[in-house]
Amino acid sequence: MxxxxxxxxxxxxxxxxxxxxxxxxxxxxxxxxxxxxxxxxxxxxxxxxxxxxxxxxxxxxxxxxxxxxxxCSAPLPRATQWLDGSAYVNHVELARKARGAAMPERFWTDPLMYQGVSDNLLGPCDNIVANSAWGVDFEAELAVITDDVPMGCSAEEAHKHILLVTLCNDISLRNLIPDELEKGFGFVQSKPPSTFGPVAVTPDELGTYWQDGKLSLPMQVHFNNQPFGHPDCARDMTFNFNQLIAHAAKTRPLGRGTIIGSGTVSNKDKSTGSCCLVEQRMLEIIAGGQTLTPYLKAGDTVRIEVTTPEGQSLFGAIEQTYTGNS
Structure with a gap:
């Protein structure tokens, strides 16, 4: 459906x-x-x-x-909760490499996850409104919507609790993130409401492209009407959605209508491009020591979509314009 x-x-x-x-x-x-x-x-x-x-x-x-x-609004304009993982550990590794930080080995076995805004989620064509000084970025992701998940649910059982799959643009305010993380309590101001795709689909609609809690199709990102990235959503996904659900439910049950995000889709093969501006900036630092790509400027547009090889869109597209300061 x-x-x-x-x-x-x-x-x-x-x-x-x-x-x-x-x-x-x-x-x-x-x-x-x-x-x-x-x-x-x-x-x-x-x-x-x-x-x-x-x-x-x-x-x-x-x-x-x-x-x-x-x-369309977001499929669930007011979700039970919004939990965003970082399933593509390659993306995290790049971030740490760009700032000269070592990569903790446990990041490859224990998912990162934060709890964000869930009470006023954005629709697929809503404008992005934020102060440009905050370093506004997009992040193209997949997300699942669950039914009731019992505390302690295993990854082997978690697939039974995925009701719907959709797109997400996890908007990030990059210049606010370092100060928040330094406090040791995680994201609040640096993570405004996220955007979700026009359509949420049951896993059976995805056919054989959906296997083991992963979607084997490219995430297609266009920035200002130009191709920006097309990494495969399954490739290099260290933690599948089943594992992300199990991680979230380790010490608490998850209420029906919980949304769990994959984190920015990212492939080790950088010829597939990127799904956020900061990854492009990190690659520029690693290659030449400085960033060349700015964060969003007023009038910039982003389009996020997943299509089959035949060109059929699965979730519709997120199409947003950054309008600048509120």
């Missing part, structure tokens, strides 16, 4: 979206919001499946309208 939330109230209006992303239809007889849908997922699933099948078959075409990502 492919589900979207059109802008309406605080939690959006749930829509079923056709697999080809051409049509959308509200489903108030099933659930008014994705939150309501998640809370009653097991009971509603048969109705949702029938609706998706009818929409794909053209049986609801007279009631449907063209799917419009610009009308």
């Amino acid at each position: 492919k589900l979207a939330s059109y802008q309406s109230g605080r939690d959006g209006q749930l829509h079923m979206v056709s697999s080809d992303l051409k049509l959308a239809i509200p489903v108030p007889d099933i659930a008014s919001t994705l939150r309501d849908c998640l809370d009653n997922w097991d009971n509603l699933l048969p109705q949702l499946v029938r609706c998706q099948q009818d929409l794909n078959a053209g049986n609801l075409e007279s009631k449907a309208t063209p799917f419009n990502p610009a009308r």
Whole structure:
């Protein structure tokens, strides 16, 4: 299934979206919001499946309208919680190498994760608004939405708790990060609300591209309408989503509607480009001792998308403009 939330109230209006992303239809007889849908997922699933099948078959075409990502909020505008991992340890290693810091060996066996803003998440076409002095950056990621996850859930059992998969732009304020981390309490001011893709999809919609908690397709990033990166989402993913869920649930249960991010997609092969500006800056420091790429400037645009080899978009695209200071 492919589900979207059109802008309406605080939690959006749930829509079923056709697999080809051409049509959308509200489903108030099933659930008014994705939150309501998640809370009653097991009971509603048969109705949702029938609706998706009818929409794909053209049986609801007279009631449907063209799917419009610009009308979308985040799939879950108010999530239970937002936990972002750093599954691509190569990205972390580059960051430490650029500043001459050693890489702790445990980073390869114990995931990094932070808890961020979850109460006012951004839609796929919302503007990015922040003070340019803060060093505004984008980070192209994947994210999963879970059902209730019991405390102590193992990685082997975690896949059963993934209900939906979507895109994420984890916006970062790079110039604020060092001072926050120096305090030893983690991110607050340096991590504003993240952005999520127009459509959240059930893992079965991803077919054979979804294996072992990983998506074997490139993350395609365009910056100011120019190709910026296309690293493969599965390659060099040190921790899959099953492991990230197990890590988050080690000492506490996770409530239904928890979103867990992958961290910036990154490949060791740098010919695939990057999914954030800071990685490009790190590579410039390693190569020549100084940065050449600036952080976001007013009017800059970013587009984030995952497509199949045939060109079919899986989640729709995040398309945002940085408008400058608030």
